[in-house]
Amino acid sequence: MSGPRLLAGPDLGAGAEGYADHVRRLGPTTLAGRALIEALVRSGVTGRGGASFPAGLKWRALAATSKGSAVIVVNGAEGEPQSHKDRLLMRTRPHLILDGAFLAARTLRAASVVVYVGEEHRAAYAAMERALRERPEAERRVARMAAAPHRYVAGESSAAVHLIDGGIATPTTTPPHSRERGVAAAPTLMQNVETLAHIALIARYGDAWYRSMGRRGAAGTLMVTIAGGVKKPGVLEIEAGITIGEAVAMAGGLSEPAAAVLLGGYFGAWMPAVKAWELPLDAEALRAGGLGLGCGVIGVQPASRCGVCDTARIMRYLAEESSAQCGPCFFGLRALSDACSRVAERGTNRDDMARLKRWAVEVQGRGACKHPDGAVMFLRSALSTFSDEFASHPAHWRQQPA
Amino acid sequence: MSDTILWYTTRGAGAVSMILLSAVVVLGVLSSLRFHSAGWPRFLTPALHRNLALMTLVFLALHVVTAVVDPFTHLGWVAAIVPFSSYYHTVWLGLGTIAFELLVAIAVTSLLRDVIGQAAWRAIHWLAYASWPVAVIHGFGTGTDALSAWFVVLSIVCVVSVTIAIVYRLLQPPADPLASARGEFRSGVSRRPNQ
Numbered sequence: 001m002s003g004p005r006l007l008a009g010p011d012l013g014a015g016a017e018g019y020a021d022h023v024r025r026l027g028p029t030t031l032a033g034r035a036l037i038e039a040l041v042r043s044g045v046t047g048r049g050g051a052s053f054p055a056g057l058k059w060r061a062l063a064a065t066s067k068g069s070a071v072i073v074v075n076g077a078e079g080e081p082q083s084h085k086d087r088l089l090m091r092t093r094p095h096l097i098l099d100g101a102f103l104a105a106r107t108l109r110a111a112s113v114v115v116y117v118g119e120e121h122r123a124a125y126a127a128m129e130r131a132l133r134e135r136p137e138a139e140r141r142v143a144r145m146a147a148a149p150h151r152y153v154a155g156e157s158s159a160a161v162h163l164i165d166g167g168i169a170t171p172t173t174t175p176p177h178s179r180e181r182g183v184a185a186a187p188t189l190m191q192n193v194e195t196l197a198h199i200a201l202i203a204r205y206g207d208a209w210y211r212s213m214g215r216r217g218a219a220g221t222l223m224v225t226i227a228g229g230v231k232k233p234g235v236l237e238i239e240a241g242i243t244i245g246e247a248v249a250m251a252g253g254l255s256e257p258a259a260a261v262l263l264g265g266y267f268g269a270w271m272p273a274v275k276a277w278e279l280p281l282d283a284e285a286l287r288a289g290g291l292g293l294g295c296g297v298i299g300v301q302p303a304s305r306c307g308v309c310d311t312a313r314i315m316r317y318l319a320e321e322s323s324a325q326c327g328p329c330f331f332g333l334r335a336l337s338d339a340c341s342r343v344a345e346r347g348t349n350r351d352d353m354a355r356l357k358r359w360a361v362e363v364q365g366r367g368a369c370k371h372p373d374g375a376v377m378f379l380r381s382a383l384s385t386f387s388d389e390f391a392s393h394p395a396h397w398r399q400q401p402a
Numbered sequence: 403m404s405d406t407i408l409w410y411t412t413r414g415a416g417a418v419s420m421i422l423l424s425a426v427v428v429l430g431v432l433s434s435l436r437f438h439s440a441g442w443p444r445f446l447t448p449a450l451h452r453n454l455a456l457m458t459l460v461f462l463a464l465h466v467v468t469a470v471v472d473p474f475t476h477l478g479w480v481a482a483i484v485p486f487s488s489y490y491h492t493v494w495l496g497l498g499t500i501a502f503e504l505l506v507a508i509a510v511t512s513l514l515r516d517v518i519g520q521a522a523w524r525a526i527h528w529l530a531y532a533s534w535p536v537a538v539i540h541g542f543g544t545g546t547d548a549l550s551a552w553f554v555v556l557s558i559v560c561v562v563s564v565t566i567a568i569v570y571r572l573l574q575p576p577a578d579p580l581a582s583a584r585g586e587f588r589s590g591v592s593r594r595p596n597q
Contacts, residue, residue, distance in 0.1 A: 149591040149592075151588065151591050163591070167592055167593045168588055170588065170591060170595070322587075323591075324583035325580070
């Protein structure tokens, strides 16, 4: 079997697939309990929110600690500005996601399910809310919706727990990880909506079926968002392990010559287009090269755009998205963003370049959450990918925000 | 070793300890003001506070050990550990013992801050406000030099410095540079009460 899996079925333009149609098309799930957890481990399916953590291992750990009190958080906050795959899935296949969530609730003996969706994704929120009302009474009773504030850090797992518990979506210090002590101090499974949808299919067809797709040693399919200089930007479900070049071809190919690729969104890394083209879209293989799939955003940077200016714009965004809790993040990212903007606006100067290089290292690891770390890794990748541009940037601000 | 050297060391180390401890208290009092300038980065205040505090303990140890081992005094180790157990200046010397033990408690809990948690550490750190005046009174009551001009001037300088620091700090508004930004962010992400 090839072709899309999560996005198979009725035309996506028709909106959310209803519960009756969903059950008629896919039938009931067959795997449950211990067998399901072991199938997930064997499948190798990983978390699609950005961390690419093996879902099976997460479930195994939760199963050991849950004493009937665990909480399942369906993470559809999707705060990454360029990513659209989660909201597309929520809008079109909500029951696949909910299947995964309630499978988790039964398998891990959870007390409740919280569907956490970005408040700005109105259509996705409404689709999930409507889908929840279509579920059987026993499932509806334990589930509720929660709106994620429209901020970058709101999808971070401790921020999600903080919102659901305390009403404020700011990250808190870890440990304890939400896996051990999350919502209402109970062990909490925080799982991205796409991951849950894959799990709903593995529970029907098994791990061998899941692995039957995937190239270069990778397993299954991935949802990616291709943005920037391609002919048909948007969300695609691709076979895991295909290269970025192949994925770009699926998006209609380049609309103009490409200089670089931003892989994984604003929490990801820049790389030269020639290097990116051969990279397989597979979390494990990318990690071996010090990279990450993140939330699956492939941002194609056309050669006509200025990498320095775009980096400065994104650094400004990340600095403004600091939750102002930790000084090194709040002040450090602002200082880095200011230095980056000065290079973009007034041209390269030796002082600011030295500051960027020094501070990009000093901020690392000094926040309660990973926000500052992600921002400086993004910046460091920009400094190396656009090293020529940074070295001799003229005084201009070539582009307004895309 | 000559008894006189021990005696001078006890007095000298005691005086140095008072200066150092006063400086530590001043830096501690002012640390929440988050003062910084081009020549004085912010980390300097807490770093100096900590290093001077450790140095104070070194001089205090010297002060206590030389006093006890001095054969002339016959103080004994018990007097150094149990307050008010000394035959000599029972009250004044006992205050010194108390001040020293409070400082040791503060130092130990500071080193174990990650283990005992921020709240417990902070509660015990408030004892510094008890330790410092007790130590100064101990100096006035026990000190051989208490009435000599140089020691009186030194003590007055220390007391005045700490007093100025405390008054200054109490008059300053809280200087959390993140307070307004954090408040703004929180009001943006707050969904209280029930969303």
